[in-house]
Amino acid sequence: MSTVTAYAAPAAKAPLERTTIERRAVGENDVQIDITFVGICHSDIHQVREGWGKAIFPMVPGHEIAGVVREVGPGVTKFKVGDRVGVGCMVDSCRVCDNCKAGLEQYCADGPVWTYNAVGKDGQPTYGGYSQKVVVDENYVVRIPDGLSLDVAAPLLCAGITTYSPLRRWNAGPGSKVAVVGLGGLGHLGVKIAHALGAEVTVLSQSLRKKGDGLRLGADQYRATSDPKTFEELAGRFDIILCTVSAPLDFAAYVSLLRTDGTMVNLGLPEEPVQIVLQSLFGNRRSMSSSGIGGIAETQEMLDFCAEHGVAAEIELIRADEINDAYERVLASDVRYRFVIDTATL
Structure with a gap:
């Protein structure tokens, strides 16, 4: 066991505070990682505030972890000390x-063990990346290519794979038209990845406030959903719509933008129930779906793809003592486009 510094929420809706936690000793197939950077995901806020149901406290959030291998167990074959992971x-x-055998560990029949707010096979709570170190089985660790700096790579471990996986699953590429709803932590990477895959990309946002950014990131069009003409002029246009927002929408209006056999993939998870008008799907064999992160092999594929195509997160690097302020700014959509904690400041 080792004691490390971390930031944790002591109770639901409580501010995060500096504390210490225990990490398990390095086992036969374990990798101990010195965490250098960790992204702040909107899901961290949902879970700290119990927006998705009862949670385990104290909670150390953080599942966008980048760092360097400090120690490996005797049975480890995939990594060595000094590797960027x-x-x-x-x-x-x-x-x-x-599902696990098919490389779809995120859809494990027994449920995966999440990086935090879960119970591991040893019966102990899992603690996330707002900490100095983490110990993880090598089979759930990925290699970060040299072409990616660790700070801008960290958000790819959730936001990157969350957008990459459905784009690959629904065959985004040359000749396809993709719409990304929302230009935030997920959406900005969805735009970059869809563009790198060769698709025509349109951002659908409430206003044109971020239009310059959207076009710079690779969008071909940027349209305001507050303008009724947007839905009239883009009707029946898209093969894929990636919805990255975590709020209820007029889903029928967005579905109307799909071509025949088009699919709207929901990546955001609103805390409240939403309604879907089935008639909106009926006319052109349109589909409503969802997608959850990706398997380990696909996550490695995504990282290699991003390194090859120069895709990285747009980040604002913060100190650990700025975490609570960062949470409020995320809720106010006041970040472009992902907060990343420099864990040297813990």
Whole structure:
């Protein structure tokens, strides 16, 4: 066991505060990682505030972890001391169900062991990346290519794979038209990745306030959803709509923008129930779907793709003592486009 400094929420809706936690000793197949940077995901805020249901406290959030290998167990074959590595949203799974065998560990039949706010196979709570170190089984660690700086790579471990996986699943590429709803932490990477895949990309945002950024990041069009003409002029246009917002929408209006056999993929998870008008799907065999992160192999594929195509997160680097202020700014949409904590400031 080792004691490390971390930032934790002591109770639901409480401000995060500096504390210490215990990390397990390095086991046979474990990798101990010195965390250098960790992204702040909107889901961190949902869970700290119990927006998605009862949670485990004290909670150390953080599942966009980038760092350097400090120690490896005797059975580790994939990594060595000094390697640049990352850890995303999960740190274990059953490994034997059909989904795990297919590389879809995020859909493990028993449920994956999440990086934080979960209970590991040892019966102990998992603690996330707002900390100095983490110990993870090598099978749930990925390599960060040299072409990516660790600070801008960290958000790829959640926001990057969350957008990359559905774009690949629904065949975004040359000749396809993709719309990204919302230009935030997820959306800005969705634009970059869809553009790098060769798709025609349109951002759908409430206003044109971020239009310059959207076009710079790779969007071909940027349209305001507050303008009724947007829905009239873009009707039946898109093959894929990635919805990255965590708020209820007029889903029927967005579905009307899909071509025949088009799919709207929901990546944001509103805390309240939403309504879907089934008639909006009926006319052109349109689909409403969702997607959750990606498996370990696909996450590595995503990182390699991003390094090859120069795709990285747009970040604002902060000190650990700025975390609570950063949470409020995320809720106010006052970040362009991902906060990343410099863990040297813990």
